[in-house]
Amino acid sequence: MNAAAHAGEDPVLLSTEGRTGRITLNRPRALNSLTHAMVLRMTEALTGWEEGVGDVTQVLLTGAGERGLCAGGDIRAIHDDAKAGGTASADFWRDEYRLNARIARTPLTYVAFMDGIVMGGGVGVSAHGGVRIVTERSRVAMPETGIGFVPDVGGTYLLSRAPGELGTHLALTGTAVGAADAVLCGLADHFVPSGRLPELAADLAGHDVHDVLPRYAQPLPPGHLAGRRAWIDHCYAADTVEEIVDRLLTHGDPAAKEAAETVLDRSPTALKVTLAALRRARALDTLEQVLVQEYRVSCHSLSAPDLVEGIRAQVIDKDRTPRWTPATLDAVTDAEVARHFAPLGGRFGELDLDLGPGPDLGPGQR
Incomplete structure (x- = not known):
């Protein structure tokens, strides 16, 4: 949504319109990328509204500027922290993942x-x-x-529950999808033309979203993934990344070959850890359990070379030629993959992510 933003304003704008609390991410020049302060501000706002401040019953999240809602976390800050051997990123992820869980279970x-x-x-x-x-x-x-990183913020929970192997395809390649494919994969629910969002937002000030949304929602435009299910489900069902790549290369569909080339351009370590994370996430029952796993993986990634190198190549120097360590899939050991799932310690302390009250995470999970 193209909400107005002005220089010098807070990176998170809050307002209450009727019974709707509105959160606008307001860093348009950084494509509204999230900082730790923004995460804490969103959490504070949700807490207040859940406790009855302003009689808010629903929340609307939008992004300022013309380009999008949010491009992700502030990875420049993560790069600098990882390079310095710090723990600021772990602190950020701890609060960010708590917010993700909060959003999923809010009564609003x-x-x-x-x-x-x-x-x-x-x-x-x-x-x-x-x-x-x-x-x-x-x-x-x-x-x-x-x-050189692994899908987090509950991403492995969402993608592990997408139909067939669609989530594996999206996680390994990082492919961006449009409206129809986002709905197909369980990442979204409804399609509304962008030009009608301001009118819908205005309607939410006085009405429940479920009462007015049918006037705005339209049939989905055509997508791509439904017609590619045959090769996606076959190729990505393999047990290893190497076998997935081999199946993609030999399948015969040009789109499968293109996917293989994309995968081979990614961090070999991140690919293997991502596949393991997705398969493990399928066996976990709750978002909270998966977030605990993702927190371990994210923190352990700080001490691996590919995260710093990947951000350097894509964002800092922008040469788009990362030098992955190791450089090939066959050089990534099972022990290195397993290390990412080990309980935390050392500079991160002895405790895993604590999500507070919520579903029982089971022995050894919290």
């Missing part, structure tokens, strides 16, 4: 306008909501393997 009706670019952390603050609206401009992705 949580409406997200997923207009334009919605990636990484932007998915985390929108796709766990109860009413997720995409437009003809939506480009939704979890592109982490391209920077």
Whole structure:
């Protein structure tokens, strides 16, 4: 949604319109990428509204500017922290993942306008909501393997539950999808033309979203993934990334070959950890359990070389030629993959992510 933004304003704008509390991510020049302060501000706002401040019954999340809702977390800050051996990123993720869980279980009706670019952390603050609206401009992705990282913010929970192996395809390639494919994969619910979002937002000030949404929602435009299910489900069902790549290369469909080339451009370590994370996430019952797993993986990634190198190549120097370590899939050991799932310790302390009251995470999970 193209909300107005002005220089010098807070990075999160809050307002109450009728019974709707509105959150606008307001860093348009940074494509509304999330900082730790923004996460804490959103959490504070949700807490207040849940406790009855302003008689709010529903929340609307939008992004300022013309380009999209949110491009993810502030990865420049993560790069600097990882390079320095710090723990600021772990502190950020701890609060960010708590917010993701909070959004999923809030008693308020949580409406997200997923207009334009919605990636990484932007998915985390929108796709766990109860009413997720995409437009003809939506480009939704979890592109982490391209920077030597692994899908987080509950992304492996969402993608592990997509039909067939669609989630595996999106997680390994980082492919951005439009409205129809986002709905197909369970990342969104409704399609509304972007030009009608301001009118819908105005209507929410005095009405419940479920009462007015039928006047705005339209049939989905054509997507791509439904017609590719045959090769996606076959190729990505393999047990290893190497076998997935081999199946993609030998399948015969040009789109499968293109997917293989994309996968081979990503961090070998991130690919193997991502596949393991997705398969493990399928066996976990709740979002909270998966977030605990993702927190371990994210923190352990700080001490692996590919995260710093990937952000350097894609964002800092922008040479687009990361030098992955190791450089090939066969050089990534099972022990290195397993290390990412080990309980935390050392500079991160002895405790895993604590999500507070919620579903029982089971022995050894919390």
